[in-house]
Amino acid sequence: MHFEAGIEFAQALDHEDPLSRFREEFSIPAQPDGSQEIYLCGNSLGLQPRRARDYVNQELDKWATLGVKGHFDCEFPWMPYHEFLAESSANLVGAHSDEVVMMNSLTVNLHLMMVSFYRPSATRYKIVIEDHAFPSDHYAVESQLRHHGIDPEDGLLLLKPREGEELLRLEDITALIEEQGDSIALLLLPGVQYYTGQVLPMAELTELAHQHGISVGFDLAHAVGNIPLQLHTWNVDFACWCSYKYLNSGPGSVAGCFVHRRHAQNTQLPRFAGWWGHDKQSRFRMENRFQPIPTAEGWQLSNPPILSLAAIRASLDVFSEAGGMGPLRSKSEKLTAYLQFLLKSEVGEYISIITPEDLEQRGCQLSLSCNARHLSGRQLFQRLEEHGVTCDWREPNVIRVAPVPLYNRFADVYRFVEILKAACEE
Numbered sequence: 440m441h442f443e444a445g446i447e448f449a450q451a452l453d454h455e456d457p458l459s460r461f462r463e464e465f466s467i468p469a470q471p472d473g474s475q476e477i478y479l480c481g482n483s484l485g486l487q488p489r490r491a492r493d494y495v496n497q498e499l500d501k502w503a504t505l506g507v508k509g510h511f512d513c514e515f516p517w518m519p520y521h522e523f524l525a526e527s528s529a530n531l532v533g534a535h536s537d538e539v540v541m542m543n544s545l546t547v548n549l550h551l552m553m554v555s556f557y558r559p560s561a562t563r564y565k566i567v568i569e570d571h572a573f574p575s576d577h578y579a580v581e582s583q584l585r586h587h588g589i590d591p592e593d594g595l596l597l598l599k600p601r602e603g604e605e606l607l608r609l610e611d612i613t614a615l616i617e618e619q620g621d622s623i624a625l626l627l628l629p630g631v632q633y634y635t636g637q638v639l640p641m642a643e644l645t646e647l648a649h650q651h652g653i654s655v656g657f658d659l660a661h662a663v664g665n666i667p668l669q670l671h672t673w674n675v676d677f678a679c680w681c682s683y684k685y686l687n688s689g690p691g692s693v694a695g696c697f698v699h700r701r702h703a704q705n706t707q708l709p710r711f712a713g714w715w716g717h718d719k720q721s722r723f724r725m726e727n728r729f730q731p732i733p734t735a736e737g738w739q740l741s742n743p744p745i746l747s748l749a750a751i752r753a754s755l756d757v758f759s760e761a762g763g764m765g766p767l768r769s770k771s772e773k774l775t776a777y778l779q780f781l782l783k784s785e786v787g788e789y790i791s792i793i794t795p796e797d798l799e800q801r802g803c804q805l806s807l808s809c810n811a812r813h814l815s816g817r818q819l820f821q822r823l824e825e826h827g828v829t830c831d832w833r834e835p836n837v838i839r840v841a842p843v844p845l846y847n848r849f850a851d852v853y854r855f856v857e858i859l860k861a862a863c864e865e
């Protein structure tokens with residue numbers, strides 16, 4: 440990819456961007472002076488699709504005018520509402536629609552999946568996660584181990600980058616699996632590492648783990664809506680994701696879950712059950728003999744929060760109109776490559792990029808480690824905020840920046856680097 444310095448070049452890229460009109464679909468937060476923020480934080484909380492308000496209002500109106508009848512005879516009845524999200528969610532993760540369900544929250548889904556897919560025996564009982572796993576994932580896994588009477592000191596294997604390095608190496612993961620594979624029950628890794636932005640080779644890892652009889656789950660919080668995924672073809676056992684980061688579905692909105700068809704159809708799999716996972720035809724007979732739906736829906740517990748699902752439906756419709764992950768990823772590759780180009784050429788002496796340069800190993804996000812003249816990383820981050828940039832800060836010394844293809848412009852990236860440069864040179 441060829442890039443040039445100067446705002447005119449950024450504007451030209453925006454001009455020829457086939458997705459540029461989608462920015463209008465979103466509410467962009469404003470600065471105190473009324474101008475739009477430079478919002479580069481879609482990896483933490485995606486912006487609101489304008490139509491989310493209409494979709495949610497539609498459900499509030501149905502509630503007001505129909506009461507309980509909103510479950511049945513109307514547009515988008517609540518009873519099957521989650522089914523309206525299945526196909527478009529499945530498209531985003533490369534799954535069949537019977538393999539995906541939107542339910543609960545991310546950490547809850549991780550627990551539910553471990554109930555089914557972490558079945559320790561006396562000899563095969565260890566779980567592999569990364570040393571720098573998101574705290575919630577770490578707590579979930581530790582508590583699962585303890586729940587089975589296993590001391591995490593013994594049962595938890597932590598993958599660490601090499602001394603002095605930030606990224607995980609496939610050969611190190613391979614070595615661990617080859618050494619200890621017989622004692623490992625579950626490999627639970629992120630699709631995109633939240634701190635470094637590194638994309639892990641999910642297809643290779645799944646194949647390798649399966650060769651050693653290990654189940655494989657992915658936390659896709661930072662991967663879904665960001666990079667192309669092929670969960671079904673990769674033969675992943677399960678995956679979970681939240682919907683409020685790149686999926687733009689609102690703070691704390693309902694999460695996603697993938698269960699591979701070969702497991703979903705196995706109604707004998709142990710699970711924690713609830714009535715919404717029970718066979719739809721006989722659910723209301725209330726007979727108390729649990730018969731799971733032979734799809735990912737069989738893991739549902741409760742009837743879901745419709746207002747949240749409405750916001751998800753709004754967001755998924757925007758993804759579909761944009762043509763799905765193909766066009767979005769094309770723009771994203773270019774947008775982040777442009778960010779990388781400007782960072783290197785404008786602030787290369789103050790900023791190093793932790794995220795891999797290789798396109799296959801990164802999504803939207805670049806994680807920057809800071810070494811400005813007079814400001815600490817934290818102060819640099821504050822300076823960015825003062826100038827209308829929203830990105831995020833992670834201890835000890837990382838600023839995470841994520842230009843997202845649905846609503847960020849090349850000009851946002853340009854302006855961000857301009858502000859960053861001024862702060863670095865202070």
Ligand SMILES: *Cc1c(COP(=O)(O)O)cnc(C)c1O
Pocket residue numbers: 544545546547573575576629633658660661681
């Ligand atoms: C954002 C994120 C979470 C958040 O979990 P919730 O259950 O949605 O609060 C968990 N794990 C990872 C890897 C995340 O990035």
